[in-house]
Amino acid sequence: SQTIHQWPATLVQPVGSPLSLECTVEGTSNPNLYWYRQAAGRGLQLLFYSIGIDQISSEVPQNLSASRPQDRQFILSSKKLLLSDSGFYLCAWSTPGTGYQPQHFGDGTRLSIL
Amino acid sequence: QKEVEQDPGPLSVPEGAIVSLNCTYSNSAFQYFMWYRQYSRKGPELLMYTYSSGNKEDGRFTAQVDKSSKYISLFIRDSQPSDSATYLCAILDAGTYKYIFGTGTRLKVLA
Numbered sequence: 001s002q003t004i005h006q007w008p009a010t011l012v013q014p015v016g017s018p019l020s021l022e023c024t025v026e027g028t029s030n031p032n033l034y035w036y037r038q039a040a041g042r043g044l045q046l047l048f049y050s051i052g053i054d055q056i057s058s059e060v061p062q063n064l065s066a067s068r069p070q071d072r073q074f075i076l077s078s079k080k081l082l083l084s085d086s087g088f089y090l091c092a093w094s095t096p097g098t099g100y101q102p103q104h105f106g107d108g109t110r111l112s113i114l
Numbered sequence: 115q116k117e118v119e120q121d122p123g124p125l126s127v128p129e130g131a132i133v134s135l136n137c138t139y140s141n142s143a144f145q146y147f148m149w150y151r152q153y154s155r156k157g158p159e160l161l162m163y164t165y166s167s168g169n170k171e172d173g174r175f176t177a178q179v180d181k182s183s184k185y186i187s188l189f190i191r192d193s194q195p196s197d198s199a200t201y202l203c204a205i206l207d208a209g210t211y212k213y214i215f216g217t218g219t220r221l222k223v224l225a
């Protein structure tokens with residue numbers, strides 16, 4: 001069966017510091033991968049998605065970036081965090097290829113910027 | 115107009131009640147619909163998914179899609195306090211591989 005791991009679960013960072021959040025999927029090859037941010041009462045905001053190891057699409061201009069160093073690994077980064085980067089960050093995956101497949105989420109990282 | 119609209123609630127019901135959660139969507143081309151349950155400080159958990167119109171049942175949960183009205187529903191029978199969570203509807207835009215989420219409805223089932 002497939003599993004998704006996301007870490008760390010909680011992170012407190014000062015303004016201006018760098019960020020690296022990791023997400024790894026096990027049990028499937030070449031998954032579609034997604035990063036979301038969830039603000040209280042505002043739903044899920046898609047940040048990045050990748051439908052192949054060489055394809056990463058950005059949805060929202062910001063000081064965040066994403067990379068996919070391996071087939072099943074997705075990393076969210078920032079060189080300098082802003083106060084507005086606080087939130088709940090979720091990684092998700094879906095089965096690759098065409099067809100209709102649901103999306104599966106990790107347990108998220110709660111990021112607080114001080 | 116948002117692509118997916120969902121009443122944020124909160125919705126409070128007594129234990130044992132039938133709960134109806136709903137979303138509307140704007141694009142009639144959408145065909146794949148999902149419901150997620152999210153407990154506080156956890157990631158969304160897939161509950162059910164349906165393709166095109168009709169009903170799908172899984173235990174106490176029934177998902178319903180009415181494509182003519184662009185309306186999707188999740189029914190919870192015999193609701194339990196453990197069902198207290200935020201419920202998110204989602205739709206797959208198959209052309210872009212993107213999933214479009216409602217803002218979620220907070221449900222509280224009172225013992």
